[in-house]
Amino acid sequence: MNAAHTGVFQDPALLSLYIFFAFFVGLVLYLHREGKREGYPLISDREGRVLATPIQGFPAVPDPKTYLLAHGHGTVSAPAQREERDMTGILKAYDAFPGASQIALGDPMQDGVGTASYALRADTPDLDWDHGAPKIVPLRAAPGWTIAEGDPEIRGRPLIGLDGKVAGTIVDLWVDKSDVLLRYVEAEVSGSGKRVIMPIGVVHWSGNGPVKCDTATCAQIAAAPTTAHPEQVTLREEDRISGYFGGGELYALPGDRESFV
The missing domain is CATH 4.10.540.10 (Photosynthetic reaction centre, H subunit, N-terminal domain)
Structure with a gap:
């Protein structure tokens, strides 16, 4: 060519x-x-x-697009005006320049800021694909689900806070039926009867000893956010509870939030 x-x-x-x-x-x-x-x-x-x-x-x-939600639970559009948290009186900028760090004005764990932050997710439970039912529930509401033979039984054991004080008693475990995992431990707070759930990753135990919370004191466990329904947890509540106890890694004790040097 x-x-x-x-x-x-x-x-x-x-x-x-x-x-x-x-x-x-x-x-x-x-x-x-x-x-x-x-x-x-x-x-x-x-x-x-x-x-x-x-x-x-x-x-x-x-341009906005409408998506169908699973199990016929309506629709959602994106982009759309989302519900945002009102942070007035909770945070203050360290300085006036754009992107400046935000300083917590109160209790970061209670206010849900910093490492304890959470988002306003849907205030409905996460559902399984099989039946469209809440997938994270306590064992008492999950027929056929039990602790595997040979695994430790911690129900009935005392719960000890980060300060070494007894915060309550472990009364149940919450299972994720879709992923076949234990997600939360449920404790009844001493003296009040209030029940709180904590991510299983923030507690530990040894042998037949008590269950110890690694990220919250006795008083902070008693003041922890809880669920509106005794046997369900919504996506928003999960975010709030996980943020609360996760944030305790930095905020539970006064000296934890500062550097060692």
Whole structure:
């Protein structure tokens, strides 16, 4: 073939390469745009500052799309105006520059800020795929589910707080029926009868000894957030409870939040 007449459209390999490049660039832009269905447009984090023009970047935020929820539980649109927590009087910027660290004005564990933060997720239980029923429930509400033979039975044991005081008694365990895992331990607080659930990862025990909470004192366990339903936990409650006890790793004791040096 004469070189003078050789071009892109006469070279199938080169044409295929250019088509692939164009497709790949379009795919990246499409995925980047779809990724802006949550969190955009950006808002200012400076107190009293409202942006004159919403920050969207390129490409812009996509048009709203409606999604069907599983088990016929309605629809959800994205992007959409989401319910946000009111942080007035809870946090204050360390300085006036954009992105400055936020300082907790009260008890971070109770206020749910810092490492104890939580989001306003749906206030409904997470459902299993088989029956559309709540998948995380206490063993007393899960017929056929038991502690495996040979595993320790901690129900009935005392619960000890981070300060070494007795906070209550372990009364049940909550199982995730979809993942076949124990998710929470449930304790009845001494003196009040209040029941709280704690992520199983923040407690430990040895042999036949008591169950010890690693991230909350006796008083903090008694003041922990709980569930509205005695045998169900919603997505929002899970986030709140996990944030509370997870945040105790840094906030439970006064000296824990500062550096060692």
